[in-house]
Amino acid sequence: MIEKAAIKGTDTVLEIGPGTGNLTIKLLESAKRVIACEHDPRMVVELQKRLHGTEMLHRLTLIHSDFLKIELPFFNLCVANIPYQISSALVFKLLAHPHKFRCAILMVQREFAMRLCAKPGDELYCRLSVNTQLLAKSDHLMKVSKNSFRPPPKVDSSVVRLEPRNPAPQVNFIEWDGLVRLCFNRKNRTLGAIFHTKSVLKLLAENLKTQRALAGGTVADGMPLLPPPVAAAAATGARPNPFASALAPPLAGASSMDVELDEDDDDDGGGGGLKADLLPVRALVDEVLAATGFAEQRASKMDLDDFMALLARFNAAGIHFYGTGIESGD
Structure with missing residues (x-):
């Protein structure tokens, strides 16, 4: 995901649901600043402990809140392994952001990813496909097997890239x-x-x-x-x-x-x-x-x-x- 994001040294990266911070640390190694939004108070404490005393902590802005309820700050990129149960709402919250970011690299449930990227005539082409592609160029980057995780989830995942259309389409x-x-x-x-x-x-x-x-x-x-x-x-x-x-x-x-x-x-x-x-x-x-x-x-x-x-x-x-x-x- 880090490689696909093509992070620049001047970038501010938004991460959603950092958990214990494995991806967060990789992001901080490449980006100027990381803004991480975490809802679980236990994970907030864990991440703060993990980065305590490091230079990285000063470049991390940790927001303890429900992502769907916050006002989004400015950021250049979004890189996140997003919670499957809020995938649709999260995607559209990102795409509604008035400050156009470069792209979002998201790991999502595989079927959801295929719906995001489906084309007319595809079996999974649906309202989600149309609405997403109205607002952004969507690309399926790679499949991620459920066996890549411990413990493994019940379904496979995929990494997708969403690039907001700029200018935004002139439609209500x-x-x-x-x-x-x-x-x-x-x-x-x-x-x-x-x-x-x-x-x-x-x-x-x-x-x-x-x-x-x-x-x-x-x-x-x-x-x-x-x-x-x-x-x-x-x-x-x-x-x-x-x-x-x-x-x-x-x-x-x-x-x-x-x-x-x-x-x-x-x-x-x-x-x-x-x-x-x-x-x-x-x-x-x-x-x-x-x-x-x-x-x-x-x-x-x-x-x-x-x-x-x-x-x-x-x-x-x-x-x-x-x-x-x-x-x-x-």
Whole structure:
């Protein structure tokens, strides 16, 4: 991991979960400074004892806290063997950091690594793949056998490299994730099938109504839309965080964009079985899918440019996607 990180003598390196300090010492041998965040008080004491009386201790900043709750300091690199149970939340917290770092070299559970790096058409290509690759270039560097550890864990690990995109993509991540979540709800169904379900059309109709109400208009008067996070920020004086939905771990809770798609949820294919209030939204959806040519496309085969084009076309039609949390790991 040290070799893959290509640490410079002027670098400040962030380490997450240093434990007893084996990796920390290697980092301190190469870097100017190491910032280590450790939640376990026993490990904090152990690391302090291990470095007591050494020159390295003066170049180590040890933060005793939950990594997901701290405000990230400036750093050039992140090198860490990260806790598997918080992998997703940790990755997106790093990628949401406003000060762009050079890269992160992370050891993670192998299946998680393969999801991070999966490409369209791969079996493990999922919402995590799309969201990660929107924000960073992801590369699988090497596989690490579980037998390399004592005691060995139950699964193999992998080392991945994440390089944040600079400049960051000009997209509101909350809205992006809302669309991607819907598309990957059933990733092997066509977008036409997904967006024609009554539950999705009802969700889009309610969202459209809310958007226009926030803008001071009605559903029918064609008023411009005002995203809820922006409206809320304007009312409170707070600054909206476009990456907020990425900071919650998967399976943490429900979202307004989380829907269950059942087989009996489909309309009759032409909108004849829909209530009158859903017909205008159905018409907008049909226009978007026809214009983009994505009606028969599946999320599992779509790349970043495809999702960008789809979101832009939906927005142009007045349809937005805003959620309040993250539910699915896909």
